Amino acid sequence: MNLIYLDNAATTALRPEVVVRMTKVLNETYGNASSSHSFGRSSKSLLEQCRKNIASYFNVSGSEIVFTSGGTEADNLVLRSAVRDLGVTEIITSQIEHHAILHTIDQLQKEYDIKVTYVKLKVDGSIDEEDLESVLGHSDEKKLVTLMHVNNEIGNVLNFKNIAKIVKSYGALFHSDTVQSIGHYKIDLKEIPIDFAAASAHKFHGPKGVGFCFIRKESSLKPLIFGGEQERGHRAGTESLHNIVGMDEALKISYDNLDEEHAYILNLKNYFIAALQSNIPNISFNGCSDSEEKSTYTLLNVRLPKTPGKASMLQFQLDLKGIASSRGSACQSGSSQESHVLKAILSDEELARPSIRFSFSIYNTKEELDYVVGVLKTLAAS
Template sequence: MQRVYLDNAATTPMHKEVIDTMTQCMHNIYGNPSSTHVFGREAKAQMELSRKKIAELLNVSSSEIVFTSCGTESNNFIIRSCVDHLGVTRIITSTLEHKCVQETVAEMESNRKVEVIRVKLDPSGSVDYDELERILQVSDKKTLVTLMHANNEIGNLLDVEKVQQLCEENNALFHTDTVQTLGHYPMDLSKLKIDFASCSAHKLHGPKGIGFAFVRKSLQFKPQITGGGQERNLRSGTENVYGVVGLAKAFEMSLNDLDKHRAHIEDLKSYTIQKLQEEIPGVEFNGLSADLDKSLYTVLNVRLPFKDALIGFELELKGIAVSQGSACSSGASKVSTVIQSVLDAETIERITPVRVSYSCYNTREDIDRLVNVIKQISEKHLVAHYTFKCHSDEGGI
């Protein structure tokens, strides 16, 4: 059976060159980076060369890159540190954020008594910038704004330049979750004066279990994990040398090939939209995901005009991996908070959201396979609908 992987927003396949780089490091570099002998110094050198490479690609100082296990840890580290060490007593965020941000912010609200304000969204799911400005202006509390650069479900892009300017004008700190965008968009952090950002290697064809936090060097954090003093005393624990090397290689490859890969993926996304509109009557798209200028080019959130809580399973039986953008609990299907934020309850009851997310390894043949299977599922629902309607009209039900 032909297998099609279209869940790249969840994780991406590793580049062969990344695997080769990591394998070579595993064979030759096995010292503990904290050891002072030659084996340790060799491992430390690989760590710092990788840190320097990443910093150069972002145009920042290498001291501003803190290696972590993933984007979730990076976001936790940044938000908790702002409250614990920088005196933040107010956080502005939104209902569209990743769970690691939403739940951490909620904990700051309940356990640290931090004021939390969730900025309004417009009907497409984008931040209301006018309201954000008003909220920033009405209080002199030390404030952190945490808004993701691109939503991982509906793909809406944040105007980070505008938010950064608003934060600067109102003396607020700005953290943006860039897990879905680093490696997919050029980013010069010497010009874009955000204070904090996060990265996870497995979103850009690197290994799982490694990421980094960008922390502007003028901001003095203290460690959340203690007991060794690694990462400039910001994150104790033996470093994941092979992961760091793989992250640096993946990040470098992603930016070097960015224009070519972006053109390829944008073509696939446009092709998906076209084929779905041709084959599935009534299909729509959630958020701004169908607008290539205003959404993450790697994500398309499809709104199918029928209810099917098991569509992910049905697609998987045909060898196709996508995300439903939903969570199942106790046998009941529940749409995500993101979809609840952009659709009303009546609409949610009659549609099925499906997230399709692409990488440079996908092809038009993958899209043809996806659309054909969705068309088969759609026709099955259409037949069931008319059968039910006929029985109802005849008084059979």
């Protein structure tokens, strides 16, 4: 049985070039970047070159890039310091954010006297911009808005520039979880008035356990982790140089080949949509995931017309056929609870139908998708 990996929104395969570069660093550049001897200086030089390289893709300075263990840490760093150190007393977000945001906010509410406001969503899961303006203007409290650029479950793409302009026009801070968009979209952070952003290397064919936080200059953000002066005081702890180099290499390859790979993956997604519609009557797609204009090209959230047993069993049934997919965020895959994203936008009747997320990469093929369509057609008819 051939194994088909369609869970790239959860994590991606390492590019071979990334493995080669990481291995070279592990073997040859193993000094601590904080050490003053030649081994340490070599590591420090490589570390700072990676920082400059990464910053250049987003038109910002190297000093605005802080290396972290991934997107979750970066989100925690921003949200906790905004409340603890920057005087934020209200956080504005949505009910379909990643749990790295929602669960952190829940914890902050237990520790601090803060207000949390959830902006209204449209039927397709898009942010209601008029409501966002309304909640931004309802008080003079210091606010932070946190809205993800690309939703990891339904693929909706935020109107980034417009949202940022709205937020800044009310003098609020703006943070975005850009984990699903970094490496897949060109983002000019000098042009977009955003204060903070989070990224994770394993979403664009880099290693797990490393990411970065964009922190706008003079933001006065304080560290989440204490114990050293690494990362210009923003994040204590010895930097994982081989992982940072791997992230740098993966990001370089992603942006060097962005147009070509975007076109290839989008073609796969459109092919998949057409094949599903031709073979499974009354199939539906959640959120904006089937829209070329409003959704990312990397994923599709499918809702079958019938329930083949329990909806929660669909992923298991696909796995038995060698197909890796997801019911939602990989961070909650062990949970029996339904997707909080789908629950926020679907009716009870729609929720009763099984939904599954497929996410694509350059390593997928149309032949693989044909097989998946055949399996889904059989399950939908059972």
